[in-house]
Amino acid sequence: MKDIDPPEMAKRLWLNDKILSVMEKYGFQMVEPTSIENLETLEAKSGPQIRDEIYFFADKSGRNLGLRFDLTVGMTRMIANRFDLSEPIKIGALSGMWRYDEPQFARYRHFYQWDAEIYGTSEQEADAEVIALAMDILENVGLRDYEVRISNRKFTEGFLRRIGITDGQQIENAIRAIDKYRKTSPKEFENEFLKIGIAEDIFRKISETISLNGTADQILSKIPQEYLKNEMSAKGHAELSKLFDLLEGLGKSRKSILDLSIVRGIGYYDGIVFEAYDKGGEDVGAIFGGGRYDKLCGLYGKREIPATGVAGGIERLMISLERASLFPNLSQSPKAFAAAIDEQSRRRILAFVAELREKGLSCDFDMKKRSLKKQLEYADSMKIPVVIILGPKELEKGMIRIRSMKDHTEVEVRTSDLVKEVTRKLQ
Amino acid sequence: MKDIDPPEMAKRLWLNDKILSVMEKYGFQMVEPTSIENLETLEAKSGPQIRDEIYFFADKSGRNLGLRFDLTVGMTRMIANRFDLSEPIKIGALSGMWRYDEPQFARYRHFYQWDAEIYGTSEQEADAEVIALAMDILENVGLRDYEVRISNRKFTEGFLRRIGITDGQQIENAIRAIDKYRKTSPKEFENEFLKIGIAEDIFRKISETISLNGTADQILSKIPQEYLKNEMSAKGHAELSKLFDLLEGLGKSRKSILDLSIVRGIGYYDGIVFEAYDKGGEDVGAIFGGGRYDKLCGLYGKREIPATGVAGGIERLMISLERASLFPNLSQSPKAFAAAIDEQSRRRILAFVAELREKGLSCDFDMKKRSLKKQLEYADSMKIPVVIILGPKELEKGMIRIRSMKDHTEVEVRTSDLVKEVTRKLQ
Numbered sequence: 001m002k003d004i005d006p007p008e009m010a011k012r013l014w015l016n017d018k019i020l021s022v023m024e025k026y027g028f029q030m031v032e033p034t035s036i037e038n039l040e041t042l043e044a045k046s047g048p049q050i051r052d053e054i055y056f057f058a059d060k061s062g063r064n065l066g067l068r069f070d071l072t073v074g075m076t077r078m079i080a081n082r083f084d085l086s087e088p089i090k091i092g093a094l095s096g097m098w099r100y101d102e103p104q105f106a107r108y109r110h111f112y113q114w115d116a117e118i119y120g121t122s123e124q125e126a127d128a129e130v131i132a133l134a135m136d137i138l139e140n141v142g143l144r145d146y147e148v149r150i151s152n153r154k155f156t157e158g159f160l161r162r163i164g165i166t167d168g169q170q171i172e173n174a175i176r177a178i179d180k181y182r183k184t185s186p187k188e189f190e191n192e193f194l195k196i197g198i199a200e201d202i203f204r205k206i207s208e209t210i211s212l213n214g215t216a217d218q219i220l221s222k223i224p225q226e227y228l229k230n231e232m233s234a235k236g237h238a239e240l241s242k243l244f245d246l247l248e249g250l251g252k253s254r255k256s257i258l259d260l261s262i263v264r265g266i267g268y269y270d271g272i273v274f275e276a277y278d279k280g281g282e283d284v285g286a287i288f289g290g291g292r293y294d295k296l297c298g299l300y301g302k303r304e305i306p307a308t309g310v311a312g313g314i315e316r317l318m319i320s321l322e323r324a325s326l327f328p329n330l331s332q333s334p335k336a337f338a339a340a341i342d343e344q345s346r347r348r349i350l351a352f353v354a355e356l357r358e359k360g361l362s363c364d365f366d367m368k369k370r371s372l373k374k375q376l377e378y379a380d381s382m383k384i385p386v387v388i389i390l391g392p393k394e395l396e397k398g399m400i401r402i403r404s405m406k407d408h409t410e411v412e413v414r415t416s417d418l419v420k421e422v423t424r425k426l427q
Numbered sequence: 428m429k430d431i432d433p434p435e436m437a438k439r440l441w442l443n444d445k446i447l448s449v450m451e452k453y454g455f456q457m458v459e460p461t462s463i464e465n466l467e468t469l470e471a472k473s474g475p476q477i478r479d480e481i482y483f484f485a486d487k488s489g490r491n492l493g494l495r496f497d498l499t500v501g502m503t504r505m506i507a508n509r510f511d512l513s514e515p516i517k518i519g520a521l522s523g524m525w526r527y528d529e530p531q532f533a534r535y536r537h538f539y540q541w542d543a544e545i546y547g548t549s550e551q552e553a554d555a556e557v558i559a560l561a562m563d564i565l566e567n568v569g570l571r572d573y574e575v576r577i578s579n580r581k582f583t584e585g586f587l588r589r590i591g592i593t594d595g596q597q598i599e600n601a602i603r604a605i606d607k608y609r610k611t612s613p614k615e616f617e618n619e620f621l622k623i624g625i626a627e628d629i630f631r632k633i634s635e636t637i638s639l640n641g642t643a644d645q646i647l648s649k650i651p652q653e654y655l656k657n658e659m660s661a662k663g664h665a666e667l668s669k670l671f672d673l674l675e676g677l678g679k680s681r682k683s684i685l686d687l688s689i690v691r692g693i694g695y696y697d698g699i700v701f702e703a704y705d706k707g708g709e710d711v712g713a714i715f716g717g718g719r720y721d722k723l724c725g726l727y728g729k730r731e732i733p734a735t736g737v738a739g740g741i742e743r744l745m746i747s748l749e750r751a752s753l754f755p756n757l758s759q760s761p762k763a764f765a766a767a768i769d770e771q772s773r774r775r776i777l778a779f780v781a782e783l784r785e786k787g788l789s790c791d792f793d794m795k796k797r798s799l800k801k802q803l804e805y806a807d808s809m810k811i812p813v814v815i816i817l818g819p820k821e822l823e824k825g826m827i828r829i830r831s832m833k834d835h836t837e838v839e840v841r842t843s844d845l846v847k848e849v850t851r852k853l854q
Binding site for chain 2: 001002003004005006009010013020024025026027029030031032033034035036037055057059060074078086087088090091096098100109110118120121123125126129132136245246249250251252332333334347348350351353354357360361362363364365366367368369378381382
């Protein structure tokens with residue numbers, strides 16, 4: 001666990017604003033699901049093995065509880081029994097979550113994600129919408145050199161069935177192995193399939209197919225017709241074709257590719273799946289990912305609601321932005337510091353502090369009864385650009401001094417001109 | 428535990444912005460201490476009895492951990508061993524925390540607070556600063572009918588010693604009893620003191636003194652000189668006098684009163700203490716509170732650092748704002764909805780959706796292949812004020828229709844004028 005210090009917090013607050021403004025432009029309404037869930041809610045999605053990866057405990061009345069490990073579970077539970085809302089329901093969240101991972105690069109035990117979900121429609125319009133939203137979030141924070149890799153779990157499953165893998169468990173194993181495509185060496189990758197008893201000729205077909213990636217136009221036609229004779233894979237193929245057409249309509253096709261190796265590790269996806277990578281540093285992992293999960297709502301509510309969504313990690317995004325020097329200067333220093341010379345002016349300067357703040361200018365003042373020299377040193381160490389100075393001489397004349405810390409110039413102005421003159425110095 | 432739905436979240440996001448902008452004007456830099464602390468860190472401040480009030484558990488490697496119950500502990504731990512920062516250190520936070528309370532009115536098991544702390548100075552300037560900040564937070568969210576009640580623990584302790592309560596434990600008991608002054612009936616209040624063995628004549632003196640409240644001018648002179656013959660009470664009295672003078676300097680004296688019944692329940696306060704109440708509804712409890720705690724840093728670090736701070740509950744503030752109808756209209760509905768009539772226009776309208784968003788106008792579109800009538804009904808149910816409509820006729824002419832949902836008027840405009848015309852309709 002780690003604390004967030006001021007320079008990091010300033011970056012996070014800047015990012016939050018940028019993300020929320022895109023959520024708003026797309027019409028997603030923000031929510032926050034509870035941080036502590038019943039353990040069984042957390043297990044419903046991923047099975048009891050999730051306990052190895054989360055913080056869970058019994059409360060004083062013996063209920064089994066756990067800290068949320070993502071936002072999708074809670075958002076889905078929130079929606080599952082709401083029969084009063086017009087569909088589609090577009091909600092977003094931006095909050096922290098906890099996982100009992102071994103800490104490693106770009107993975108933390110407490111981390112933040114933004115998340116956007118659409119409930120109540122199985123049309124590809126919704127998949128295109130969450131992908132477009134996610135791309136605009138990256139664009140809006142300044143990250144332009146990325147790629148969204150898109151595939152479809154219906155296609156993958158239908159294709160696997162077509163080439164002879166028909167057992168449900170074996171399909172799941174194969175999908176989990178495919179998920180390792182980019183994360184392992186070719187030899188290790190092949191071993192993943194041998195381990196689960198997939199014959200070499202079948203592995204060759206899988207390997208050949210999932211290595212296909214490029215623009216939708218290039219790839220959709222390259223997939224052997226043979227593989228589309230399964231109803232599921234044909235449906236997945238059609239969904240992909242439709243999705244890419246919609247992304248083009250939304251002006252989002254240029255950075256989207258079809259990549260048949262994308263499956264997403266988690267079990268519940270059942271349609272479009274996608275992951276985005278920062279081309280300047282894939283080692284941080286996907287900077288967003290998501291897909292369609294039409295069956296999950298049924299686990300938490302009285303009905304199935306088709307759903308699709310996307311989530312991205314704040315910490316990974318921060319690493320990408322740091323590397324590309326994309327954060328603006330986010331000084332949290334106040335704009336002005338009020339320095340007083342004696343007891344009387346220390347008391348009288350407070351009115352000017354209040355006046356500057358009242359007018360929207362951030363201002364600090366001495367709280368340690370320091371000499372003027374020490375006050376100026378403090379203002380300098382805090383990178384405060386302007387210091388206003390009041391002493392007995394100024395008080396007598398109804399004047400106040402304004403010092404620019406950059407060039408050490410000073411002007412003496414009427415106290416009634418203070419706000420105007422400080423504003424001018426700051427320009 | 429409870430979820431935060433869109434209408435509530437919109438209010439929270441609005442409040443957060445308002446609070447952060449005041450923090451910035453006062454030069455507080457935002458941080459977030461870790462949500463999970465070592466149990467011993469949480470116990471350092473309040474003793475092992477804190478376990479009854481918090482969520483704690485052992486992690487998989489057997490470490491005792493707990494969820495933070497406030498922000499002050501973490502912020503103080505963050506600062507305690509930072510020898511590199513210029514003092515005073517002004518930091519703020521706005522985050523959630525957990526307490527294992529029985530849920531009751533205006534108290535929740537997971538709740539949010541804003542918190543501002545100043546480390547590194549024992550001057551009353553810092554106490555005045557956190558009180559002024561807190562008052563400006565209330566002013567900035569529109570809550571104007573409140574009162575800040577201020578006292579000083581040095582005065583209280585010195586006064587108790589002077590009237591004959593000299594045992595440390597007995598002083599602590601008496602302070603805890605005084606804390607119940609406004610929360611119990613006069614009879615119950617008296618019983619609190621009898622229970623801890625305080626004689627009736629001493630109770631009379633306590634009761635008389637703590638019932639003093641009013642402007643500092645009125646009250647400071649009313650305190651019997653006799654009670655100021657103790658060094659501590661005299662110091663407390665002088666600190667209060669200084670503080671009120673500084674508050675006046677900052678323009679914050681009008682809503683501040685001296686109230687000798689204010690002690691704050693928690694043990695570690697040792698100087699100025701204060702609580703603010705919404706005069707429109709004191710039943711929610713203090714809407715902010717705080718004080719000086721010069722000894723706490725020593726528990727977490729290698730040195731003692733004088734400190735003072737303030738915190739306020741978001742949920743209580745929300746109740747006060749609700750009651751006084753002070754929240755503005757915080758619609759999260761998009762400004763425009765794009766309705767298409769046939770397959771071709773469904774595809775073509777996406778470019779206009781993207782254009783509106785690009786220009787900063789929030790926009791949604793149909794994701795359920797609905798008829799125009801149903802699309803308009805949906806836009807209406809979502810309270811979206813403007814609908815743009817595209818069909819084969821409009822496509823042929825290079826035009827698009829703009830419908831105002833309020834008065835059902837429609838205009839047909841050139842597609843190149845879309846953004847301009849939608850903006851006009853929204854005015």
